[in-house]
Amino acid sequence: MTCKVGLLGLGTVGTGVAKILQDPVDRHPLLQEIEIARIGVRSLLKPRDVEFPDGYITEDLQSIVADPEIDIVVEVMGGIEPAKRLILTAIANGKHIVTANKAVIARYGDEIFTAAKEHGVYVMLEAAVCGGIPVIQALKQSLGANRITGITGIINGTTNYILSRMHAEGAEFENTLEDAQRLGYAEADPTADVDGFDAADKIAILASLAFGDRIKLDDIYREGIRTITSADIAWAKDLGFVIKLLGIARRSNDKTEKGIEIRVHPTLVPQTHPLASINGVTNAIRVEGDPIGEVVFSGPGAGSGATASAVVADIVNVVAALKASSKGASNEINQLMGCSHDRYATLSPIQNIATQYYVRLIAQDKPGVIGDLGACFGKHLVSIQTILQRNIHDGFAEIIVVTQTVSEQNFQAAIADLKNLAALHSIPTLIRVL
C-alpha cells in the first residue's frame, strides 16, 4: 500500500517535507511507502526549491482536500484562513490531518478534534509546537504513565534570541529587536512573538495534552518582553538569574479551587536551572511528573528542517497506524494519538498564584524610603528577601526588591499601595521569579 499525501503549502516547511520524502534513504522504512500526490500553493508563479512533474502543483487548494485519491492532508501553509476551512473540509472528506499550524489548533482545536472524532480520522500536530522537539509525542505516549504536574518551557525562539543577545551584549530591547528583524529572526510585525501570543498558543496546546482538558486561549495570563531593559538584565545577573520568556502550566497549588495555572511572562530563572543555559533560537521544555520526576527536551523550535522532521514523523505515525488497523482510525488510537478530551479546564486566575517577585523602582534618594517601602509591603503580607539600592542621579535612587514567595493578589495590592508613597517616582519593571 502506498499512502498518498496532499500537501497544502510549499514554503520553507513544505519544501523541507518534500525534500525528506524525495530522499528516504537511511530514514524510517515507511517513508518509502509515502507519496506526495498533489501540492496546493497560493501562487504558481513563485519559484520553488524542489522539482515536481507538471500538474502536481495547483492553486486550487479545495481540489486537494476533495481529492478521493488522497489519504492524508498535510497543512503547512500557516495562518488561520483558509487553513482552518481546508482542514475541516478534509476531515469531512475522511482525510487524516497533519498540521504545523499552532494558531489554528490553539484556537479551533475543539472544533477540529470533534470533527475528527466524528469522521474517524487522525489529527497530528507534533510540528505545531516547538518544531523538531518531540514533546507532543512524549506527552501523548512516552510520558503517558505519569501524572503530569507541570510544564515549563522556553517555547518562542524569537524572544529567546532577543533576550539572549540582551544578556550577552547589554543591549536594549528595541535595538536588539531591530537587529533580529534584519537577520530574519523576528517578523516585520513582531507582536505575535514579543507580546507572548505565540508562546500562549503553544503552552495552551501542551497544557491541553498534559492535563487532558481543553484550554480557552483567552484565559491564559500573558505578558511579553517589551518592558525588559538592560538595567533589569544587569540586575538579574547580579542576583544570579537570567531573564527568559517562559510558558508555564501546572496543576494549581491553590487549595480553595481545583484548577490549572497557565501563564506566559518574562521570568527570572536561576542561573543553575536547566532552562537558564538555553540560548538563541533554541527551545526547551521541562516536564515534571509523578513518578518520573523531571525530563527536559531541547532543540530547534522552528526552521524548515526541524518542522519538516516533525511533520514527516506525524505522517509516518498515521501510515503505521493505518497499516496496523483494518478498521480505519479507532477511538482507542485517537485516545493515544489525538486529543480526545472534551471538557474545558478551569484555569486558576493569576490573582491566585503564589510566586516570588522582582521589582525595580525609582524613588527619591532620601532617608526613610526603604523603611516606607518595607512597611507598605509588610502591610500586605509581602515578605521581602532582598533589597538593593543604587544611587542614580538627580536625587533619585534605583531600588531592587526581591520578595519571598507571596500571593499575587497581596503583591498587586502592595504595588497599588506603593504608588501612593510621595517618595516613589515610578515602578518600571515587575518580573516574576521561577
Next chain:
Amino acid sequence: MTCKVGLLGLGTVGTGVAKILQDPVDRHPLLQEIEIARIGVRSLLKPRDVEFPDGYITEDLQSIVADPEIDIVVEVMGGIEPAKRLILTAIANGKHIVTANKAVIARYGDEIFTAAKEHGVYVMLEAAVCGGIPVIQALKQSLGANRITGITGIINGTTNYILSRMHAEGAEFENTLEDAQRLGYAEADPTADVDGFDAADKIAILASLAFGDRIKLDDIYREGIRTITSADIAWAKDLGFVIKLLGIARRSNDKTEKGIEIRVHPTLVPQTHPLASINGVTNAIRVEGDPIGEVVFSGPGAGSGATASAVVADIVNVVAALKASSKGASNEINQLMGCSHDRYATLSPIQNIATQYYVRLIAQDKPGVIGDLGACFGKHLVSIQTILQRNIHDGFAEIIVVTQTVSEQNFQAAIADLKNLAALHSIPTLIRVL
C-alpha cells in the same frame, strides 16, 4: 477488553510499575484497561511495598510465561538468566514483551527480535536505556524522518555522579566511589558502571535503533573512568572542559570504509556544550540528524519512578497497538515499534577515528624536553594545540598536551614512540576531547 500483564520481578522497578497501575487517575486513559494478573518473584518471603490478594504472587516464574490468560509479560527482574530464557519462552507462547533489561537486549537482542518476528509479538525496551528519558520512542518514531548522524550521551548515572563530585570537590576517584557505594549510587561490585560496560550496552541499543543495524557488543571500544584523577579534573577545568563518561555513536567520517563508529570513554567536554552541565545521576542524550539538527533529552536515567514510567508507557503502547489491530502484531508495526533490522553494522575500528587528545605526562624538568615531545608528535603528524607545564617536585614536571584533531592511529604511534624518550617518566592519562 482488559489486557492482562504478568510481571516478572517486584523489586524497586516492579513495585513502581504496580503502584502506577493501581493508581491510574490523571494518567493515560488506557491504564484503566490494564490489569496485573500475576507476579513472579524470586522469594515470597521478602517484604513488599505494594499489596496484592493472596495467590497473585508466585515463585514459579515459568508458570507466568506459560499462562494462557496473560497477554503481556513485563520483565523487570534484571540479570541475564533466568530473564533471557523467560523472555524467549514468553515469546514462543505468543506473549508481548516489555523489558527494562539492557544487558539481555544488548547481548541477545538478535535472538529475541528474530523470535518476536517469527511469533508476531512486540518487544518493547524504552526502560532498558536511560530509564525515564523517552529516547527509544523518539528514535523509533518522532525522529524517524531524520537520517541520524550521531548520538552522544551521558548514559550512566553512577559514573556521572562520581565525576560530578570529583569536579565539585576535587576528590579522587577511589574515595568518591566508596562514598557513592555507601550512599547507594554505586553497586558493591562497581565494574559494570565504572568500567563502561553498562554504557556500552546502552549505546549499542541506541546505535542499533539510530542506524538500523545490529551491533556486536564486543566490537565497541570501551574505557572506564578509573584512571581519572583530581589532577586531570583540575587541568580540564583550567582548559575550559569538564570530564564526562560519554557513549558516542556516529556514522564514520572515515572515507575509505563505510561504517559506524561506536565508543565509550571518558571525554573532555567543552564547558559550553549542552552535556557539560548535566550533573549527578542525571542522564542526557544528544541526537544529531538531518534535517533536524540537534535535539537533547535529559532526565533521570535510573530509579524506580523513572524506569517504571517507561515500562508502563511501553505497556500502554502495546495495548494501544493491539486495540487498533485485529490481526495481532503486524510486521508493519514491528517496523515502527520494534527493532526489525537483521544485518550487522560494520563498526569502524578505533584506530580509524579522528579526534583531539588530552595527554598528561610526567617528564624530567630540564631544558629541551618540550622540544623533544614536540618533535616526536610532529614525526607522527600529530599537531599540537596547547602545551602547559607545571613544575612539580624531585626534578619532574607535569606536562599537559592538547592535540589538534588527529588520527587515532598516528596518535597512538606517537605515544608509543614517546615512551622511548629518556626524559619521560610516565604518561598517567590520555583522554579524548569531544
